Structures are given as C-alpha cells and as structure tokens.
Amino acid sequence: MSEYIEHDKDANSVGIVEKKLYTFAEPPGEMVLESGARLGPVTLAYETCGTLNADRSNAILVLHALSGDSHVAGYYKTEDEKPGWWDNMVGPDKGIDTNKYFVVCSNIIGSCMGSTGPCSINPKTVLPYGLDFPVVTIGDMVDAQKALMDHLGIKKILAVVGGSIGGMQVLEWCARYPEMVTAAIPLASTTRHSALTIAFNEVARQAIMADPKWNNGEYYFGPKPDLGLAVARMIGHITYLSDESMRHKFGRRLQDKSDFSFNFDADFQVESYLRYQGKKFVERFDANSFLYLTKAADYYDLEKQHGDGSEVKAFSKTNAKFLVVSFTSDWLYPTYQSRAMVKAMKKNGLDVSFCEIEAEWGHDAFLLSNARLFALIRGFLERVYNETRKQ
Amino acid sequence: MSTTKPENNKMRFDLQIIASWIEPGSRVIDLGCGEGDLLKFLMHHKGVTGNGIEHNESKAAQCIEKGLSVLQGDINEEVLDYPENSFDYVILSQTLQQVYEPDTLIRSMLRIGRKGIVSFPNFSHWACRLQLLLSGYAPVTQQLPYEWYNTPNIRVITIKDFKKFIHRVGFNILKGVAINTQSENRFGKIIDVLPNLRATYGIFLIGNGPV
Numbered sequence: 001m002s003e004y005i006e007h008d009k010d011a012n013s014v015g016i017v018e019k020k021l022y023t024f025a026e027p028p029g030e031m032v033l034e035s036g037a038r039l040g041p042v043t044l045a046y047e048t049c050g051t052l053n054a055d056r057s058n059a060i061l062v063l064h065a066l067s068g069d070s071h072v073a074g075y076y077k078t079e080d081e082k083p084g085w086w087d088n089m090v091g092p093d094k095g096i097d098t099n100k101y102f103v104v105c106s107n108i109i110g111s112c113m114g115s116t117g118p119c120s121i122n123p124k125t126v127l128p129y130g131l132d133f134p135v136v137t138i139g140d141m142v143d144a145q146k147a148l149m150d151h152l153g154i155k156k157i158l159a160v161v162g163g164s165i166g167g168m169q170v171l172e173w174c175a176r177y178p179e180m181v182t183a184a185i186p187l188a189s190t191t192r193h194s195a196l197t198i199a200f201n202e203v204a205r206q207a208i209m210a211d212p213k214w215n216n217g218e219y220y221f222g223p224k225p226d227l228g229l230a231v232a233r234m235i236g237h238i239t240y241l242s243d244e245s246m247r248h249k250f251g252r253r254l255q256d257k258s259d260f261s262f263n264f265d266a267d268f269q270v271e272s273y274l275r276y277q278g279k280k281f282v283e284r285f286d287a288n289s290f291l292y293l294t295k296a297a298d299y300y301d302l303e304k305q306h307g308d309g310s311e312v313k314a315f316s317k318t319n320a321k322f323l324v325v326s327f328t329s330d331w332l333y334p335t336y337q338s339r340a341m342v343k344a345m346k347k348n349g350l351d352v353s354f355c356e357i358e359a360e361w362g363h364d365a366f367l368l369s370n371a372r373l374f375a376l377i378r379g380f381l382e383r384v385y386n387e388t389r390k391q
Numbered sequence: 392m393s394t395t396k397p398e399n400n401k402m403r404f405d406l407q408i409i410a411s412w413i414e415p416g417s418r419v420i421d422l423g424c425g426e427g428d429l430l431k432f433l434m435h436h437k438g439v440t441g442n443g444i445e446h447n448e449s450k451a452a453q454c455i456e457k458g459l460s461v462l463q464g465d466i467n468e469e470v471l472d473y474p475e476n477s478f479d480y481v482i483l484s485q486t487l488q489q490v491y492e493p494d495t496l497i498r499s500m501l502r503i504g505r506k507g508i509v510s511f512p513n514f515s516h517w518a519c520r521l522q523l524l525l526s527g528y529a530p531v532t533q534q535l536p537y538e539w540y541n542t543p544n545i546r547v548i549t550i551k552d553f554k555k556f557i558h559r560v561g562f563n564i565l566k567g568v569a570i571n572t573q574s575e576n577r578f579g580k581i582i583d584v585l586p587n588l589r590a591t592y593g594i595f596l597i598g599n600g601p602v
Contacts, residue, residue, distance in 0.1 A: 323455065342462065346472040351442075353455045354462045358448055375456040383458035 012092040013083060014049040017074035019114060021045055024147050027123070031143065037134035041123070044148050045070045045114025046106035049090060050098035052154070057388055059154045060096055060381070061145065062086065062105040063162030063169040066236075066293055067285055069113035072105035073098070088369040095374040096161065096381065104152065108169070109144045110136040110293050112286035119220060119286045131217035136292060138165070138300045142172045149180070156180055158388065159381055163187035163366035164333065165297045171341070174318040175306040183384040184320045185377060188330050188366040190337040191302035191311060191344075197332055200239050201294040204232035208287045217288050229287040230278030237277050242329035242362035246270060311344040321387075322352040323380040325373065327365040353380060402428055404572040404579035405510050405592050409482060412508060412566065412596055413437055417479035420444070420504065422466040422496075423486040427454035434459070442478070444469045467492065470499040478504035485592075487511045487553075488535075488544040494560050501562060501599060510594040513569065515549035515587050533573050534591050550586055550593040557597055566596035 023043045025031040030040030047070045052059060062072050064085065073090035075083055089095040090103055107115040110133070118133035125132070149157065157180055160173045167189020174184050193201075208214055211228025219225060241249070254260075255272035266272040307314030322345055326338035335356050345352040357372050359365035366373070402410070406429045413419060415437045421430050424443030427450075433439040443461040445451040451463035462469055466483075467490070481504035483496070488511050490496050500507040512534035519530035529539045537544065550569055557564055569586030570593075572579025582590040 321460070339464075343472045346462075346469075347474065349474055349477060351460050352462065353460050354464065355452050355455060356448060356463055357452070372452050376452055379456035379458050383460075386458070 012094070013087065014074035014091045014098050016078070017047050017049060017071070017076065017084070019045055019047055019070060019076070021114065022148055022151050024151070031140070031147075033134055033140045034137040035135055039109075039116070039134055039136075039140075042109060042116045042144055042147075043114070043120070044106045044109070044116075044144055046104060046148060047071060047074075047084075048102065048104050048152075049073055050100070050102045052102040052152075056154055057156065057158060058101045058385070059149075059152075059157050060101045060103050061149070061157050061160045061173070062090065062096070062103055063145075063160060063166035063173075064105060064108065065162070065164035065166045066290075066297070067281070068107075068166070069111070070105050070107040070115075071113075072103065086367070089374060089377065095377040097378065100385070101158065101381070104148070104154075106145055106148055108141040108293070110141070110289060110296060112289040115144075117286065118217065118288035118292055128220040130220065130288060133288070133292065135295060135299075137296050138168045138172050139176060139305070141296070142169055142176055145169070145173075146177060146180075156182060158385060159183040159185060161185040161187070161377070162189070164189055164363065165293070167333075168297065168300050168302075171302050172300075174320050175302060175314060178318040178320070181318065181320045182388060183322070183380070184318075185323045185325070185380065186338075186341070187325045187373075188327055188333050188338075188363055190333045191314065191341050192300055192304075193298050194337070197239075198298045200235055200332075201298050204235045205291050205294060207231035207235065208291060211287075214287060217291075219287070224282070225287045226282040229282045229285065229290060230275075232287075232290055233278045233281040233285075234274040237274055239332045240362055240364040242331060242360065244329055244360045245362050245364075248360065249273075311340060312347045315341075315344050315348045315350065318348075318350070320350070321384050322350060323376065324352060324354045325366070325376060326354075326356045327359045327361070327363070328356060329360050330363045330365065332363040401577065402432055404577055405570060405594060406432070406484065407577075408568055408570060408581075408594050409484060409508050409510065410437070413439065413480055415439070418442075418477065419480045419482065420473075420478045421482045421484065422470065422500070423484065424450075424454060424459075424461060426450050427457055427459045427461060429482070429484065430454070430459050430461075431457055466490075467496055467499075470496065470503055473503040475502055476505060480504060480506050480508055482508045484508070484510045485512065488546045488548055490546065493546065493556070497557070497560055497562070497597070501597070506565065506596055506598040507562075508594065508596050509553070510592055511548050511553065512544075513550050513587065513590050513593050514547045515551065516591050517588050520588075532591075550590065553593060553595065557595070562597050562599060564595050565598050568594050570594065 025040035025042040030038035071084040073084040073087045107113040122129040160170045162170045167186035170186040208228035211225035214225035250270040253269045255269045302314045303311045326335040342354045419439045420442040430441040434441045454461035481500040522530040569582040569590030
C-alpha cells in the first residue's frame with residue numbers, strides 16, 4: 001500500500017492516540033509458529049481508538065497491509081503533519097465510527113513498526129535477528145493478534161477489517177477463530193496470491209537481495225540496502241496503481257523539463273514519482289521485513305490450509321457475516337478473486353454482501369478517501385452491530 | 392384470480408402485492424433488487440431474512456449502505472451458487488422480460504427456493520394491442536417505455552403466455568394477480584375481469600407444489 005495518506009481536514013479526528021506495546025510468549029512459553037519454529041518473547045505495537053463498551057461487544061480489529069503500522073488514525077502529537085494511515089475511514093462519525101466502536105490496530109509480527117520482526121533484538125544473541133528471524137505466516141500474525149485480543153479481554157470481535165494483506169488476515173481470522181468473529185470485511189484481497197502477484201514480489205525481493213549492502217540480512221550496524229529496497233518499493237508502486245491511473249496521474253509528462261535530458265536522469269514524471277516513493281520508503285521500512293512479509297503473503301493459501309484445497313470447505317467453519325469489496329482497476333488483487341471467495345461463502349450459506357467499486361486508482365483505491373467505500377462499511381457495520389444488539 | 396390485499400402504500404403497488412404474499416420470518420432473495428425498497432420493507436415489517444442481487448454498482452451499494460445483504464452481480468450467474476432450498480421465496484420483480492434464458496432462470500429459482508414470485512409487464516394490455524393495430528409501430532407504453540432499438544426488454548410476455556410457459560417448464564402457478572398501475576406508482580387496482588386485456592402487470596407465485 002502507498003504512502004500517501006490524505007489529510008482529512010474537514011472531518012473529525014480521533015485526536016491524540018498513543019502507541020502501546022504488549023509483550024507475551026516469554027521463554028520458555030514461546031509462540032510456536034506454523035513452520036514449527038519458536039519465537040519469544042513477542043511484542044506487538046498496537047493502538048486503540050474509541051471506548052470498549054461494558055459488554056465488550058463493540059470491538060473492531062483493523063488489520064493493516066504490507067507496509068502499514070498500528071497508527072490507524074489520529075495523531076501522536078498535535079504538531080504531527082500526517083494522521084494515521086486510515087484516518088479517512090476511522091474516526092468520529094466516519095465509516096468506522098469511533099463514537100460507537102472500539103477500534104484496535106496492531107502492527108503485524110515480522111514488520112518493523114514496533115512489533116517483533118527481523119530488526120528486533122534476538123534475546124539469544126543480543127543482536128538483531130536478521131535472517132535468524134523465523135519465517136512467519138499470515139496465520140502466525142493472526143495468532144499474535146489473538147493473544148492481544150485475549151490481553152484486552154475481548155472474546156468476540158464485532159468485525160475484522162482489512163485490505164490487501166490485511167484482507168488475508170481477515171479471512172484467516174474467520175477460519176482460525178470462527179467463534180470470535182461476528183463480521184468480516186476483506187477489501188481488495190484474495191484467498192491466495194496469483195502467479196502474477198508472486199512474480200512481482202519475487203522481483204522485489206531479488207532487488208533487495210541483489211544489493212551488496214543487504215549482506216545476507218546483516219546490515220543493521222552498517223550501510224543499509226537502500227537501493228535494493230527502493231527498487232522493491234518502486235515495483236510495488238507500479239502494482240498498486242493501474243494503467244488508467246498512471247495515464248491520468250503522469251501520462252508521458254516530463255518532470256521539471258521541456259525536453260529529454262539524453263541521459264539516465266528521471267525525465268518522465270512517472271520515473272521521478274517512483275524514485276521519490278522508493279527514497280521515502282527506505283527512511284521508514286526495514287528491507288528484511290519486506291522480505292519476510294511478502295513471503296508470508298505469497299505463502300498464504302486459505303484453500304490449502306483450511307479447506308484441503310477447496311475454497312468452499314475453507315469457509316465451512318465460519319459463521320461470520322461478510323462484506324467483500326473489490327475495485328475495478330485493481331490488477332494486483334483483481335475482482336475475479338473476490339468473486340471466487342464470495343461464491344465459496346454463498347455455497348456455505350453465509351450472509352455475504354459484495355460490491356465492485358468503480359475506481360481508477362488500482363489496488364491503492366482501498367486506502368483512498370472514497371465516499372462509496374465509506375458508506376458501504378458504515379452501513380454494513382451498523383447492521384451487524386444492531387443485529388448483535390437484538391440477540 | 393386471488394383476493395390479494397396490497398400492503399404498505401409507500402412502496403410501488405406491485406411490490407405491495409408481492410409483500411402481502413410473503414410469510415413473516417421467511418427467507419427471501421430478491422433477484423434484481425434495485426435500491427432494495429422491497430427487501431427493506433420485508434425485513435422491517437415481516438422479519439424476513441433478506442438477500443438481494445443487483446447488477447448495478449450504485450444500486451447494489453445503496454442497498455448495502457441501507458444495511459441490506461446484497462451482492463453486486465448478474466442474477467443468472469449468481470443464482471447458481473446457492474445450495475438447494477436456501478430460500479422460502481425467490482423474487483423476480485419486473486425483470487423476466489430482460490432475461491436471456493427465462494426457463495433456465497426459473498428452474499434455478501425453484502432449485503434455490505421453495506417458491507418463486509415473478510412479476511412482469513403485460514404486453515397484451517389493450518394499449519399495446521391498439522397501438523400496434525392502429526399505428527403499425529411497435530408499442531411504446533409507460534410500462535414498456537422504449538423503442539425497439541434501445542429497449543432492454545428483449546422478451547415480449549403476456550399473462551396468458553406466462554401461464555403456458557410455467558406449465559411447459561413443469562411448475563405450477565400457486566397464486567396469480569393482474570394489476571393495473573403505472574410503473575413507479577404507489578397506487579393501482581387489481582383486475583379480475585379480462586386481465587390479459589386490462590392489466591398492465593401480472594404477478595405470479597409459482598412452485599413445485601399443488602395449486
């Protein structure tokens with residue numbers, strides 16, 4: 001997902017939020033990962049907005065995508081330039097209304113935004129893990145979030161919501177902890193990556209690993225593989241946009257010049273944009289985390305893991321109500337993948353709503369301010385919340 | 392024709408009739424549910440479990456925004472995925488005349504549901520007949536307001552034709568009513584005498600069971 005967070009100036013904000021840490025799985029009680037490896041202690045960085053009601057029935061778990069973090073909405077300090085990454089959706093009277101719901105967002109394990117990941121200190125060596133960090137899966141991320149929910153005393157989650165890799169976590173929650181999930185909103189997501197998506201991820205990983213500064217993941221005390229990570233991010237950004245959005249956003253326009261430079265500087269606006277995005281990304285993201293998280297997403301296969309290869313069977317344990325949303329110009333997680341999961345949900349007799357939103361912004365559309373998405377999520381949540389009240 | 396009393400006069404007249412046929416607490420799916428007026432009414436007044444399918448993105452989204460469980464998609468495709476007898480009623484309201492394979496769809500409807508409710512504009516209304524007879528042009532009416540070259544209504548159906556068709560595909564008509572109303576009108580009346588000539592719409596409850 002992209003960096004561009006729109007500042008929602010007119011609308012309300014949840015205001016000042018605080019990043020909190022929860023540490024669990026202290027040795028010898030380490031977390032046993034899907035691979036069989038053990039990881040502990042595990043720290044999750046998380047943030048909450050809104051108030052948990054007396055019967056703990058209004059919790060919404062927001063699950064972030066590849067490069068996201070726990071900072072879903074609001075500001076850490078009044079002078080912060082930018083709010084959290086989904087501030088256009090999460091806040092008072094917004095799509096996910098913090099006057100009504102208690103929103104939790106935690107940074108996924110394997111990431112580098114406060115939760116345990118390859119750049120964390122390995123207690124055994126007192127050095128950053130690097131490649132000693134075990135390979136984590138989407139299922140492991142969800143298990144860690146489950147530990148956080150237990151810690152917060154939330155037994156039943158009103159809704160799990162997320163886009164892209166966050167959407168995979170949504171689906172995994174429904175399969176892994178079906179009794180805990182009342183409703184689920186996977187946005188621009190899939191039950192498993194297509195060969196196309198894996199291919200892009202692999203090229204991005206190769207870009208990092210081909211950077212000599214990557215040094216087999218041991219770079220934490222020297223120069224970082226910034227060039228490789230920047231190229232990886234550039235590839236990512238191409239996949240997040242679309243032919244149409246790139247044509248509108250850049251076309252063949254030149255950057256600050258009227259003619260070609262006849263060298264290899266960034267002539268075109270699109271080149272300049274990608275270079276800028278790449279450069280900005282390396283300031284905040286860890287190259288090893290990028291490798292681990294993209295691998296986790298590529299490994300993810302809901303059918304295989306929860307349905308013996310059948311997508312229909314994979315949804316047989318859940319009883320969640322679903323709102324599935326895709327976007328017309330998303331070629332990374334195209335609509336046919338969302339439709340396939342909708343089909344499997346229907347075959348299980350599940351309550352599912354689906355909408356393919358017409359949007360030109362490609363995969364990134366789920367993060368951008370969109371009146372339709374806002375209203376869909378708001379209306380759906382209101383219904384499921386009212387239905388739980390009636391019971 | 393049956394003695395049906397319309398319910399709730401805020402909805403379109405034909406939808407009021409359909410609502411009056413639905414048992415409280417039943418499971419309903421509306422194929423081509425538009426902006427979800429009927430579903431919303433049925434959920435609030437009859438406590439049904441409602442689902443809908445709507446092809447148009449904006450209309451499907453409006454339904455979901457209202458708190459309805461609606462899928463955006465093609466009804467002919469979407470009906471295929473539901474398990475047998477998932478619903479008590481499958482509604483096809485004013486859409487049959489736009490369906491490419493009506494027999495396939497009707498069979499799907501009665502596979503996924505116990506009963507079907509089908510409504511359609513009656514092409515043998517006297518205004519249609521008169522237009523064709525006197526002017527020689529294909530009829531354009533309030534119920535069927537298109538020219539031959541821009542109409543989405545690819546099927547020309549009369550009340551008599553529909554009855555014949557339902558028997559031919561092997562189902563029964565459990566209830567039927569002919570009404571006279573304008574397309575978006577909340578008011579109308581039930582036509583008992585010469586319905587095929589005098590009614591603008593036909594509404595039928597169909598099923599496998601006995602009449």
